[in-house]
Amino acid sequence: MESILSLQQVSKTFKSGNRLLTVLDNVSFSVPKGATLSIVGPSGSGKTTLLGLCAGLDRCSSGRVVLQNNHLEKLNEDQLAAVRNKYIGFIFQNFQLMPTLTAIENVMVPLELRGEKKVRARAMELLDKVGIADRSHHYPAQLSGGEQQRVSIARAFCNRPGILFADEPTGNLDAETSEKIVSLIFDLNKEAGTTLVLVTHDGDLAAKTQRIIHLKGGKIVSDKPTILTA
Template sequence: MAKILRVENLSKTYQNGNKKLVILDNINFDIEEGETFAIVGPSGSGKTTLLGLSAGLDRSDEGTVELCGENLSLLDEDGRAALRNSHVGFVFQNFQLIPTLTALENVAVPLELRGDSSAETEATALLEKVGLKYRMHHYPTQLSGGEQQRVALARAFCNKPRILFADEPTGNLDEATGQNVIDLLLTLNKDLGTTLVIVTHDMDLAQKTQRILKLRGGKVQELQIQE
């Protein structure tokens, strides 16, 4: 199996006045194409920072990240953005939908930006798949939190990403709604063969993945393989 993400000797620090804060310290792991992978740890352990570095949203101080066969440190900001647009999807805790666009328009936007003439057809099909066929012309403020996250899932999968990064995807949802979103996320992932990387504090969610990376204090505490 090809490695879609390879992280080697990754470190990240921030300067806070005279103090240097070590956020990540010598992180190493790799993920195979099609794998489901969770990154867990307490608040402040570096989970979201690691996701951002892995996806090329930020640069590390030391170490290398290879994403979809590209060494991110050799790409400028435009190059990293082009790689993300072609191969990467994102789901965030706060949905990040555009409030002035309908559900259908929110999902279609990434495809339209790529000049895809079938954007509306593809977006409609995905909204049907996430159970929002009859809500696609509603605006985000007219949708519940769970419905907004389902729109965000449809948008994340619309360009058929090779890898999807989900940052606390159930963090703003109640338990029942969150469980529905988890099931939907894993079903879409399986159907489309996408590699899935989830940052979460929810161990029930993490246990549904194939491997779990446990962070504490910016260091890898354990890399757990699921049965």
């Protein structure tokens, strides 16, 4: 099956004073199109750093990251931004909505960056799918955490991404809201046929994906398919 994402011997190091700190060490894996994958591990294991490298938000110190046939290490910042806007959707733990824009305007931003037409109708359709069309003209500060995450989900899917990256998408939400947000992500993902890569501390959430990669000390210690119950 064709891979949408491939990492080959990827390492990431940072300078800490006179020491070189290795956050990721020789990580290799690939993700087929349409697959769902969780990255789990203790705090400090390199999960969020790995997600950032996969999404072209950061650069690896060595190795190769290939996303939709684009070798990310060979691209300049403008080219990386274009790849992200064309192929990638993001859902973050802290929502990362623009405070001065309304819910619908936040969803429209990626489409406007692509120069697409009829963006308001597309944004409204997605806000309706995530159940907050009636809150479309509210600003983030006027929305609950769950509502803000629904806006960020609508924004993530608005440009019909090939791959969706979610970093602790339920980390700032209560249990009941988390359950609804998880259902939304998986339902929309299935409907759109999007590849899903998520970082989570939540074992129940990880078990909903087809495969779990376990990181420890910057290395992959296991990479196994899950036994899906639903």
